[in-house]
Amino acid sequence: MQEAVAQALILLTYFSLEGWLRFRRYRIPTQRRIRAEFAALVGDERGPLLICANHLTLIDSLVIQWALAPGWRLFVRPAWFTWNLADKHNITKNVFVRILGYLGKCVPVLRKGPPEEARRTLDKVACLLSRGQSVLVFPEGRRSRVGRVDTENFTYGVGRIVQETPSARVLCVFARGLGQREYGNYPHPGETFFVRLKRCAPTTSFRGMRGDRDLSTQIVGQLSKMEQEYFENAILDR
């Protein structure tokens, strides 16, 4: 139901949110290149797509979706309109945010909830992926408290997702405002974003929780590597 409603209203949702992003004077100078790269990386391939990104602000998923494809593309290619795992607390603050979360295909996640709740969320993601959908997740499990990709304190949920849907293609996305110093709610107005994409093929010989940890470590490691490249090359994107 949520999928059908969100897809029917995608153009309205997208252009409203894009308008807000432009009102805040956010920019992605390499947007055209990123969109072309995303189209080339994902192409006409069908099947599940798991997008793994670093996490610093509340609007990371919005910025990433904006970076990856224009609204009309999401209208004609529903599978590119990603589902997002979002903190339940943040997307149920008021009716407006609740509606946006619904139309933005957010799957609420109860942070610090019981293990069964986490398992239910992962089951939902596995179900979406099995239907050939794309899902955006933040492997760190929360906005990084250290301001960099947190390679010490991350969750292993993404590893579980990969194990449960081995056919899913994994795309790592590193996005960061050039002025972003640490985690926060919203990037400063006028922020310029650096975005990079990289296909990733995590593998493991382990199963169960050990496999979850191994796969998650590889994905977070890839994001950390991309971040390292950012700090070396970000100036080139200005």
Next chain:
Amino acid sequence: MDTKTAFGKIISIIKPFVKNTTAFGAATDGTRIIEDLGVNSARLVDIILAFEDEFGIEVDDESADRVRTLGDAVQMILQKTAPAL
């Protein structure tokens, strides 16, 4: 292995993940690992994997989910290390 030995080993495995050292100092069977000791829920997986290594056992998801207190951990380990009859 007796309960006391298992408890001692569990305490030493959990120690590096504990945030509430006061509660840890007075830990009993009923002490809750996440709520009382302040262990990050994501790190619970690391603790379970450390149990597997230390005690030579395998812990499935369902058993892991049932571990809420130190006493739960002791019981799980005693069950899994008990010789088969």
